[in-house]
Amino acid sequence: MATTVDGDASIPQRRRLVTAVPGPRSRQLEQRRSSAVASGVSSMLPLYVAQASGAVLVDVDGNSLIDLGSGIAVVGVGHAAPRVVEAVETQVRAFTHTCFMVTPYESYVAVCEELNSLTPGSHAKRSALFNSGAEAVENAVKIARHATGRQAVVVFDHAYHGRTNLTMALTAKNMPYKDRFGPFAPEIYRAPMSYPFRDPELMNGEAAAERAIAMIESQVGALNVACVLVEPIQGEGGFVVPAPGFLASLASWCTAHGALFVADEIQTGFARTGDWFACEHEGVVPDLITTAKGIAGGLPLAGVTGRAEIMDSVHAGGLGGTYGGNPVACAAALGSIATMRELDLPGAARRIGAVVGERLAKLKVSSPLVGDSRGRGAMQAIELVRPGTREPDAGAARAVADRCHAEGVVVLTCGTYGNVIRLLPPLVISDGLLAEGLDVLAGAVESHGS
Numbered sequence: 001m002a003t004t005v006d007g008d009a010s011i012p013q014r015r016r017l018v019t020a021v022p023g024p025r026s027r028q029l030e031q032r033r034s035s036a037v038a039s040g041v042s043s044m045l046p047l048y049v050a051q052a053s054g055a056v057l058v059d060v061d062g063n064s065l066i067d068l069g070s071g072i073a074v075v076g077v078g079h080a081a082p083r084v085v086e087a088v089e090t091q092v093r094a095f096t097h098t099c100f101m102v103t104p105y106e107s108y109v110a111v112c113e114e115l116n117s118l119t120p121g122s123h124a125k126r127s128a129l130f131n132s133g134a135e136a137v138e139n140a141v142k143i144a145r146h147a148t149g150r151q152a153v154v155v156f157d158h159a160y161h162g163r164t165n166l167t168m169a170l171t172a173k174n175m176p177y178k179d180r181f182g183p184f185a186p187e188i189y190r191a192p193m194s195y196p197f198r199d200p201e202l203m204n205g206e207a208a209a210e211r212a213i214a215m216i217e218s219q220v221g222a223l224n225v226a227c228v229l230v231e232p233i234q235g236e237g238g239f240v241v242p243a244p245g246f247l248a249s250l251a252s253w254c255t256a257h258g259a260l261f262v263a264d265e266i267q268t269g270f271a272r273t274g275d276w277f278a279c280e281h282e283g284v285v286p287d288l289i290t291t292a293k294g295i296a297g298g299l300p301l302a303g304v305t306g307r308a309e310i311m312d313s314v315h316a317g318g319l320g321g322t323y324g325g326n327p328v329a330c331a332a333a334l335g336s337i338a339t340m341r342e343l344d345l346p347g348a349a350r351r352i353g354a355v356v357g358e359r360l361a362k363l364k365v366s367s368p369l370v371g372d373s374r375g376r377g378a379m380q381a382i383e384l385v386r387p388g389t390r391e392p393d394a395g396a397a398r399a400v401a402d403r404c405h406a407e408g409v410v411v412l413t414c415g416t417y418g419n420v421i422r423l424l425p426p427l428v429i430s431d432g433l434l435a436e437g438l439d440v441l442a443g444a445v446e447s448h449g450s
């Protein structure tokens with residue numbers, strides 16, 4: 001990978017541990033936290049960050065860790081990406097807020113122009129900006145219902161769309177997202193997903209789509225469906241890559257029946273999978289697309305982009321919010337998008353995918369703990385099982401992740417069964433740092449249980 005950006009040169013791009021992880025200062029802060037922060041908000045690795053740059057986190061004890069999680073697929077451009085920092089600094093000095101619904105500003109318009117041109121499809125588009133991924137998904141559903149005059153929303157097994165009341169209902173997994181947080185919003189229907197590793201008899205994407213469509217037609221009724229909402233590659237659900245043809249078949253069913261095909265590209269978007277958006281890989285053009293995370297280099301920003309006639313069907317004042325498209329977040333997004341273009345980060349994601357994919361495939365051959373390795377571009381994972389079976393082993397995933405953390409490499413877990421280790425490195429990571437991170441992961445997998 002040629003595209004290495006070290007960001008703040010005062011933070012060397014290397015792994016270096018000077019204390020145990022977490023160290024004494026982090027432990028102290030963790031104690032203070034326990035009497036101030038609600039325990040429902042938890043941290044996977046209670047290491048308190050002091051600084052970050054490129055693909056390295058520096059904690060309050062002076063440890064430098066390799067970040068293979070990007071704050072859950074957010075800092076694709078790297079931590080403290082120079083153009084993001086510069087754009088934010090300039091904007092903060094100019095003004096921090098007016099509320100776009102009161103008095104507008106150019107950067108909101110410019111971000112919408114970028115979204116309209118970068119998302120799949122050459123048709124006329126419009127965008128609206130929000131603060132979080134969940135808020136974008138909520139608004140996509142509002143727009144789909146308004147535009148179609150229908151109510152039913154179809155989602156899939158293993159889906160993750162957020163933690164607000166509507167998006168909890170859209171999310172599949174009970175613990176920790178939904179348990180005792182009901183009642184949930186009505187008119188949400190869950191269809192079977194295409195999950196090749198756990199569904200070996202349905203390796204064919206068209207057949208998997210037919211199964212989902214049969215459920216929709218018999219249990220919901222085609223003419224009641226406002227939209228079919230799907231992550232092109234499921235994120236929290238376990239980096240589930242549907243069999244080829246699944247998404248395209250669903251999209252064409254939607255077109256044939258007047259339902260909208262909505263792609264949730266909040267985790268997969270903005271160069272992560274090697275294209276600007278994951279739908280492009282299969283030539284699928286969504287009617288609406290939700291974005292967040294990678295869009296703004298770490299500032300909170302989200303968007304809904306879609307066909308002009310659908311987006312513009314909503315009455316004036318029907319969409320909005322105090323902070324949606326905040327000027328500082330919009331400036332960050334413009335800096336972030338410029339960085340992705342300048343450094344060809346889709347290309348970087350493809351090169352990362354080749355390196356990581358090959359390494360994880362080897363690990364699958366060498367370790368009986370690894371049942372499957374999968375992903376696309378810089379979104380790759382291994383699914384851990386009890387050797388010789390497909391039985392999920394969440395304990396092993398936790399132990400392997402803990403071992404990586406103790407050795408200074410941040411990896412994340414995910415999956416309906418909690419047994420998937422996922423890698424989402426910043427797209428600007430250097431070859432050397434990526435290889436070192438993968439060595440640590442491979443060592444943790446191979447030494448597990450010994």
Ligand code: PLZ
Pocket residue numbers: 072132133134135137160161162163231235236264265266267268292293
């Ligand atoms: N849609 C596809 O991945 C957020 C969730 C972390 P927000 N994923 C990380 C957690 O445990 O809360 C996500 C996503 C997809 C929607 C969302 C929601 O985005 O910005 O977290 O609201």
